[in-house]
Amino acid sequence: MARAWLAAVFALQASVSASAQDEELDDLMGGFEEELDESTLDSDAAGPEWLVRFPFGRWVYENVDLSGSIATGAVVSYLDHHADHGDRPTSPAPPGDPDPAQLGRRSDFTGLTRLDLDGFLQLDVRLPREWQLRAEALGWYDFAYRIKGRGDYGGPVLDVYEWQVDSGEVYASGPIHQRIDLTVGRKIVNWGRSDTFRIVDVVNPLDNKEPGLVDIEDLRRPRAMAKLDANHGPWTAEAILVAETRYDRNPPPGSDFYPNLSRFAEGEGLIVTFPVDDESNFSRKPGVAGRFEGNFSGWDFGIFGAYVDETSRVFDAEVQPGPTFDVRLEGNRFGMVGAAGNVTRGAWLAKVEFAWLTDVRMLRPRAGGALPFWSDDKQRIDSMIGLEWYGPDTLTAALEVVNRHWLDLPRSEVLNEFFEQSTFETGLRISRSFFRERLDVTLLGVVFGERAQDGGLFRASGEWEISDAWKVETGWLVFAGGPNKGIGVYDSNDRIYLEFKYSF
């Protein structure tokens, strides 16, 4: 009897179990879509197939790629901000007149400071024997000056900001041996491990025309060079001959990012003019640079060397006789030996960079003459340590701390107002994507000085993907005040910006 009862119970359990399994399977199957409409997958990625009807059309279709972008953006400075007119010499106030604004016209940089249309084109051609050709061009026109009145802005400002057409990278590259590549042309070489600061990254000049807001694509300016790259397993060696002297593109006199430098000649009653720092030539002796790197599981290292022109020129205080003198900007060749490395563990990445710079030009006190100092070449040690964290949901955070230390810095009241023996820079970047990577948000803070006493900047930006081709980016840029040097002079340059970009 008991056995019969147990058998009945087991049979019932088995029946219930089988029934439950069927229901579960039905539930499972019900969650899957019935049919996929493959027509939803059609895209125009195949490219312009009509090309193949023309002579060489097939070759062009398969080997030539033209891409680029068109963007329009606006920048509004919401603080009251004026600067000395760029066409008028910056001068110290005459005796008895303490107001420098009386010396000449002022340019108004309050409100709309940029309303531009800019374009970028990139042509890639695949050549035989695995060679490739790249040619980039970029340019923009800024309507803000026409809207606000071009006459209110100096020539150097209009030269740099109103419109420009420039070449980007233009080079041919390919293998000359199984493991050796040759690149010839205007090229960007981005060395180092830091994302925010430059330590061993000394080869290419920067575009600083709008500090904190220069598009990432345009941040570095290519330089003409011949480059050999050799690779074997984890090892990479690179040798570069830099043929072109090219400098950082900096804010010109009369712009909203140009500091008041009249203090250079204070008390002398002299008129000082400053040239626009934007030129290139091939007349100087070529520079050389090289690196050797190894990439291994969980870590890597690189050693770097360069003997090239500094990408930023410094004031050469050579004084001409007479009441007027030009503070000339002179190029200078300097040397660098450096090292860099990464170590990863789990979600963490540690990075370090170190550079010993020799013959870096700086200003030095002068015993007499019109200016209180002149140019001198010194040695400097730059170092960086950083830590990145790759968290959940595409959250990343990167902290980098930089120290730049002059060796043998002379003691001078005037000099030390502009130069400190040891300076610190700290950058914190936090980014995260939202809505399935449709929105990218980045917070960036950079402060100068070990206690942020020398100013800094903060930028919050967001980029929204409207469609595959269209994006809109908006942001808020704030400069923290500091002493009248470095980025501290920008503290009335806070601004918001908005840009629409179409990529093809």
Place this chain on the structure above:
Amino acid sequence: MSTHTYPVGFLRLSPLLFVAGLLFADPVLADDPKARAIMERVDARDDGDDQTSTLQMVLIDKNEKQRVRELRAFTKDKGEDTWSMMFFLSPADVEDTGFLTYDYDAAERDDDQWLYLPALKKTKRIASSDKSGSFMGSDFSYADMTERPLEYYDYKLLQEAVVEGHPVWVIEAVPNNEEELDETGYTKSIQFIRKDNDVMVRSKIWVKKGNRNKYFNVEKLEQIEGIWVPTLMTMTSKKGEQTLHKTILRTSDVKFGQKLEFDQFSVRGLETGP
């Protein structure tokens, strides 16, 4: 675009979609030898080597609005490890962005990953990240795209069934350690394994975060050079009956035995482009 990590070990074209479990202490979840034997066959299935392919990923939101990502992918086996490299072909603003990954079979070893950012002209080493995150905004996660260690899961053969006219085994996969659950973000999955070719053709996944389910379905399975390759797949995220988001992944131009060089899977190869 985000510069978050993009592991690319998924380029085996057969997302395993192993999943994690919720009741680690429950003795009911003891391993089933028959189910494990089936999963070992799935794991051992020939999925090719020296592979090149083009991937198209269509992301469809709940309003049917689409975004399209296209990539060119290269993979090569190095022993039990997989080296892979992929490049964005579109959208245009991230074209040529490249990812290089050394996906190590040893569970305790972190993957090595590099990211090439053409806008910066720079290759950057990146750290391994949480694999439960979305892969390029899709419904696939990084964990879906990498091979998960079999030993991290307990398997149970639930029943046998028929999918699209093919007999299948229905197997439940549950992680047997908390680290794997945290890494994948999945609490359980039920997988449908075709008996004739050991290919997983369907999977229902229970996602820990947001109390959601994901449904993986192989829409098209082709035999290329003797190797079974899912060439059209969907992954649909649902909350209850409501579809939240859907991803269609199509692979084309699949070739095996391309004699890819190991040196190609390097920073140099990343910067040279596809």
